[in-house]
Amino acid sequence: MNKYIVKGTLLLALINLTGCASLSIEPWVKPYERQNLADPIMSASRHPIANMHVAHVLDGREAARGAEGTEGGGCGCN
Amino acid sequence: MVGKPRVVLKVLKVVVVVVTKLKNILRKKIAVLFALKLVATFSLLLSTGLSQAAVLGEERLDVLYHSYEGGGMKIDGPAILLRKKATESVVVTAYYYLDSISSASVDVLSTASAYTEERNEGQVGIEYLHDKTIMSLNLRQSDEDDYFAQSISLNVSQDMFGDLTNLSMGFSYGDNEIRRNGDENFVEESEQYRIRAGINQILTRNLTASLSIEAVADEGYLNNPYRTVRYIDNSIPSGVGYQSEIYPATRNSFATKLSASYYLPYRAALFFHFRYFSDSWEIKSNDVELGYRHPIGDTFELELKLRYYQQSEAKFYSDLFPYKNAQNYLARDKELSDFNNLTIGIGATYSLPNSLSFGSSRSEVSLQWDYIDFNYNNFRDPMAEGGVGNESLYGFSANVIRAFYSVYF
Numbered sequence: 444m445n446k447y448i449v450k451g452t453l454l455l456a457l458i459n460l461t462g463c464a465s466l467s468i469e470p471w472v473k474p475y476e477r478q479n480l481a482d483p484i485m486s487a488s489r490h491p492i493a494n495m496h497v498a499h500v501l502d503g504r505e506a507a508r509g510a511e512g513t514e515g516g517g518c519g520c521n
Numbered sequence: 522m523v524g525k526p527r528v529v530l531k532v533l534k535v536v537v538v539v540v541t542k543l544k545n546i547l548r549k550k551i552a553v554l555f556a557l558k559l560v561a562t563f564s565l566l567l568s569t570g571l572s573q574a575a576v577l578g579e580e581r582l583d584v585l586y587h588s589y590e591g592g593g594m595k596i597d598g599p600a601i602l603l604r605k606k607a608t609e610s611v612v613v614t615a616y617y618y619l620d621s622i623s624s625a626s627v628d629v630l631s632t633a634s635a636y637t638e639e640r641n642e643g644q645v646g647i648e649y650l651h652d653k654t655i656m657s658l659n660l661r662q663s664d665e666d667d668y669f670a671q672s673i674s675l676n677v678s679q680d681m682f683g684d685l686t687n688l689s690m691g692f693s694y695g696d697n698e699i700r701r702n703g704d705e706n707f708v709e710e711s712e713q714y715r716i717r718a719g720i721n722q723i724l725t726r727n728l729t730a731s732l733s734i735e736a737v738a739d740e741g742y743l744n745n746p747y748r749t750v751r752y753i754d755n756s757i758p759s760g761v762g763y764q765s766e767i768y769p770a771t772r773n774s775f776a777t778k779l780s781a782s783y784y785l786p787y788r789a790a791l792f793f794h795f796r797y798f799s800d801s802w803e804i805k806s807n808d809v810e811l812g813y814r815h816p817i818g819d820t821f822e823l824e825l826k827l828r829y830y831q832q833s834e835a836k837f838y839s840d841l842f843p844y845k846n847a848q849n850y851l852a853r854d855k856e857l858s859d860f861n862n863l864t865i866g867i868g869a870t871y872s873l874p875n876s877l878s879f880g881s882s883r884s885e886v887s888l889q890w891d892y893i894d895f896n897y898n899n900f901r902d903p904m905a906e907g908g909v910g911n912e913s914l915y916g917f918s919a920n921v922i923r924a925f926y927s928v929y930f
Contacts, residue, residue, distance in 0.1 A: 470683030476726045479784040484814045484822065485729075487782060487792060490870075492583035492602040493889055493923050495616070500589055500921055504895075506832050506856055507798035507806040509735035509776030510717065 487512065575653045575680045575687075577612045580605050583927045591893070591919025593625040593635075610651065614659070616644035627915060628855065631903040632749050632763055640665040653680040667700040667746070672713070687721040701746040711741030727784040732777070739772040750853040752842035753909065761841075761909045767851045769837075774800035790814040798832075804857065806832030810864075819872070824889070826866030834859040840901050841910045855915065859898040866891040868923075884928040891921040 472480075483489060498511045581604050588597040598619035607613050618641075625635035646659035655678050663670040672695030680687050693715035701707040717735035724730055744766050754762035778796040785791060792812035799805045808830040815823045835857040837850035868889035878884040897915045905912040 470685045470723075472685060472723050472726050474684070477723070479727050480723060480729060482784065482788070482790075484788070484790045484816055485782050485784055487780070488578075489814070490583075490887060490889075490925070490927070492585045492600055492616075492925055492927075493868075493887070495602070495618075496585065496587050496600065496923055497891075497921075499618075501830075504856060505806070505808075505830060505862075506800070506802075506804045506835070507774075507776065507796070507808065507830070509715065509737050509774060509798065510733040510778035510796055512733065512778070512780075 575650060575655055575678075575684075577606070577610075577648055577650050577655065578604060579929055580612070581927055581929045583925055585923055585925035588922040589919060590921075592895070592917035593627060593630065595623045596620050598639075610649060612648040612650075614644070614646040614648070616642075616646075618642040620665075627902060627904070627917075628748060628853075638666050640668075653684075654678070661695075667702050669698040669700075671696050674715075678719075685723045689717075689719045689721075691715075691717045697741070699742050699746060707746060709742030709746070711739060711743055713740075714738045728781065730779070730781045732779055734778075735776050737772075737774045737776075741770060743768045743770065743772055745854065748854055750839070750842055750851045751903065752845050752847060754845070759909075761903075762845060764845055764851070766853065767849070769802070769850055772801055774798060774804075788816060802857070803836040804832055804834065806830065821872075822870040824866070824868035824870070826864065826868075826891070828864040828866070829861070830864075831861035832859065834899060838899075840899050853900075855897055855900040858900040860896060860900065861898075862893050862895045864891050864893045879928060879930075882928050882930040884926065887923070887925050887927065889923040891919075893919045893921065895919070 479485070488494060494512065501511075502508060581602075583600075583602040585600040585602075586597070587600060589595070590597075598621045600618040601616070603615045605613055620640040620642075621637075622640065623635070623637045629635060640663060642661070642663040644659060644661045646657060648655055648657040655676075657674075657676045659674040659676075661670075661672045661674070672693055674691060674693040676689060676691035678687055678689035693713070695713040695715075697711045697713070699709040699711065715735060715737050717733065719731060719733040721729060721731040746765075748766050749763040750766055751761050751763050754760065776796060776798040778794055780792070780794040783791040783793075790813070792814070793810070795807065795809050797805075797807045808828060810826065810828040812827075813825045815825075817823060835852055837848060838852045838854070838857045839847075840853060840858070842848070842851065866889065868887060870885050870887040872883070872885045875881075895917050900915045901910070901912040902915040903912060907913060
């Protein structure tokens, strides 16, 4: 399991250290073509306080944890 | 020529020392992960040198009432979330959450009596924007009679490749103190480490996708101090005995989530996610969710959600053990059993007219309702008829309500 984390983290670090982050890649979706994506209805975090509650409810009732999209931190309860 | 073997010897010595040190470090996997995170974060900080800055989220205040009712439990209370700009590049966040719990769940009723308690949670955070990089720090504290938890989270995200791509990474550390009501001498501790990374990619002018991974490592007392397992005991009239659960002192898990958002031609949004989870207790789970958001006019938004979750049981779980101390680790927590659940959710948001808002600020009210149906495949209701081990399988449904008011300033 951890080897995937290590590889992934190394890859991300490599991308940054080698300067790939500052490559001037021509965006295939231009900034002025992103009005649909910028519409508030497209936001997964449109209601952040509701998302935090959903994550807390599931955290206490399901064994799965992680990659929820919220920061987590555990149920904080017995 | 004489010096050459000495140089080789010196190089070999250095290699041996480095390899030995690396071995020692590798034994501490979490330390390695943390170090990698620091390297990655540092490299991100170094590589921020582009124009066209990222943006911090909106300034807003949310006030929420939440309620969960199902399986003999009733939990409700308020929550408040504030995001406010301190400067053009700094946002501070504050969050307060209260759970008022009244529990008479199936595990409580089978071996104990119903109880009530409260849990208070507070969070403060700060987000800093520099060019295309957003760095955030969040502190969290949760407090109830028998559980005290504190955690710290660090996150970094960066836009790149013409802002089509956003990379993010984060690390959290949590420290928990576990107590048992009625037993003042009982104090246990656990720690939790989380490391995560994500990539969000604009694919077309209507479609974005993201991939998130997160590893979580727990160490310490991971039991619930009240919960018991049951075993066959023919020496007593009931035929069933109870003993405390015993969990391993470590748990490592890994989750991967793939998400996508699609803008439909008639101005509506479709959301999808799939998550796969596995851990060192041999629990495997996956969940899939489909969401739909549909504006009606300029003031209403309708949301629909369908989610399915299923998991396998922990390797040391059993609904009924054959005898006392049947194995090293023992669990009968239904959250560690083989089960599935289905959620159907509906929500609505209404943008309030200016006459009902504060000054020039925009505000809205929302109501969300989730119905969740839980079905357990190897957890029996000990209070049902049928005899020990032959009772009907347990299941329940829950209603989850969120009503909240949001103001944007």
